Amino acid sequence: MGGGKMDVATTVSTGKMSRGKMALYALIGVALIASPILFEGFGMLFMTRIMALVGLYVMLALGLNIVVGYAGLLDLGYIAFYAIGAYSGVIIGSIAEKAMPAALQPWTFFLMIPVAAAFAALAGLALGTPVLRLRGDYLAIVTLGFGEIVRIILNNDAFGLTNGAAGLPRAGENLPNPAGMDWLGNHAIFSIPGVGPNGFNFMFSSNLYWYYIIVLLCCLTIFVVRRLDNSRLGRSWAAMREDEVAAASMGISIRDAKLWAFSLGALWGGVAGLTFANFQQFVSPESFTFMESVFVVCTVVIGGMGSIPGAIVGALLIQGTPELIRGFASSGIIPGLSAEQVTAISNYRNLVFGMVMVLMMIWRPQGIIPSQRRAAELTAMDAVMEKENESLYDVQHDSGRFGDDADQ
């Protein structure tokens, strides 16, 4: 119970930025905006795609982070909300598009974002309500069942809307290009000869368009999730996660806290799902298997439960690394990798994931970038256990920490 923990608690609560931190954020921002332009110009088109995919995973991980990291509810069927967002947005979008005036049609995607978010959040409520009383393991299994039920229903062409295993949009139909994409594709073109081996030839591709959309959505997600973590609701999640009974007796409504966690977590999954469907121009039940749910859980756990930078690092590692290897290998930039080797690498990825999940739980259960609040709690727990006899000393420090949290 040293002073270090107290410092951590103060950093969590202030939210003021040091100059160095601002410079770092600015640098990251510039890199996020400029690097895909360079990649596109130098012909490494696959990089934009990978960055966009990683961005989608960041959104998913941040959404699941609300449920798993903040509220401490293990959800093994999170990908169902991704699916629900994708399907509801695409289906309702295609119906609405027919009723819309032509000028409005390119805005379908943007108009569908709240629709997909609402559907996913409602699905979160629908899952959350019956499982309120379940905890830990049982909850995990029920959410797993929920995820599978959603996938099987989509796969069985429920109500004739989902087109079964063939996916959407149906043959002969397509998702409309969003506003500005065609214009940018036709106008944002330039070349700088003499740079690099083949010159610098930039063309605003649809991947780049989606990449920027995804980055914007990620920023929005990060902003909201950060605010949530430091909100009254966020603190009641933390209390509930640590001890449900104690939290309830302190006047926190466990029911409300859980339902908010499920629906707010699901919401981001839904938005990511809709974006994924539009980015891919296609969506099918195949993308929403149980393993995908597990990968999102891995992202959160390996990054650090309850930690926003952790979710980003997790997404980079879990979604980014194998895609990068595949991308570089298939683009021929790394010579001498055969197609089989590339497949083998992506297969070994899963094997390694399995091991990493076990080792992570044993050696670094808090993840790569642990959440500061959680870390404080973990060390506090250890210290309490070690020095049970000196509890008076501990209690004083503990109350100081909670005092800090309550100040904000």
Add this chain to the structure above:
Amino acid sequence: MTLSIIVEQLINGITLGGMYALIALGYTLVYGILLMINFAHSELFMSGAYVGLGTLTLLTNQDFINGLTKKVPFFSFLLPARAFFTSGTFGLVMLLLIVFLVSAIVVGLMGVITERFAYRPLRHAPRLAPLISAVGVSIFLQNAVLLWISSSQIPFPNPVGIAVAFTFMGIQVTTLRLVIVGTAIVLMVALDLYISRSRMGKAMRATSQDREAAGLMGIDINLAIMLAFFIGPALGAIAGVFYGMYYGSIVFNMGFIPGVKAFTAAVIGGIGNLRGAMLGGFVLGIVESLAAGFLSSGYKDVIAFAVLILVLIFRPGGLLGESVVEKV
């Protein structure tokens, strides 16, 4: 809906139920002692099928034995062994016993190793840690089979054959079904007696009631936990061999769906309760088969999950379980 279809689906359901019950026992044993879902159990079941296939191939596959003997003459004794195993009922019974034994022991040891390395270090960790670790083991085992054995379906021989044992109300019941249900029942009775009568069974029950108190009374709780992690996967492995014979092929991800269903069965019966797991297995098998007969078979898997959710909501303690009061 004619009566014969109902009878047919009932027979299907009982066969399936026998397998579910065997797998469910593994979940319930571990849960009873450690209060954790051994998520890797479904992969141990799958491993059982692969070990069983390996043993069967080694003992009865003429081409394989010939090839092996050519390389290593030492194995020439397998040829007369094959002749014995493939002739007559006695040979067949011995063959099945050996296959079950090998598969059960290998997979039982895998279960013990899993416990030792992936779960024991986490015994005092927060609730989610062992579960995530178990998911990790499950992914690891699945991909190990995918990478190092085969990524596609492998045909599984059925040494029992497709002989019809008897005809009941116009429905032919194969010997294989009888063997599956019979073995399952024998194993369950044996386990029930072992847990309720033997010294070690008593130790396991004591450990599941109160781990610390049991330890203070001189019970080796690590041994009791290891035993649960041996017996459960061993029974799952036998179910895996049956699964292979019954469906005629196995694949690396075959464990997931039966695993979740067996867990459902354990929950239906009341998790932690051995007899509950047996009952739950048969109930789920029958419900699922009837539902597949009456409704579309595309939604067959949905039914198991829906039953699970309904049971957890309306009777979280299960059919035979007691409701557990949350202690502060």
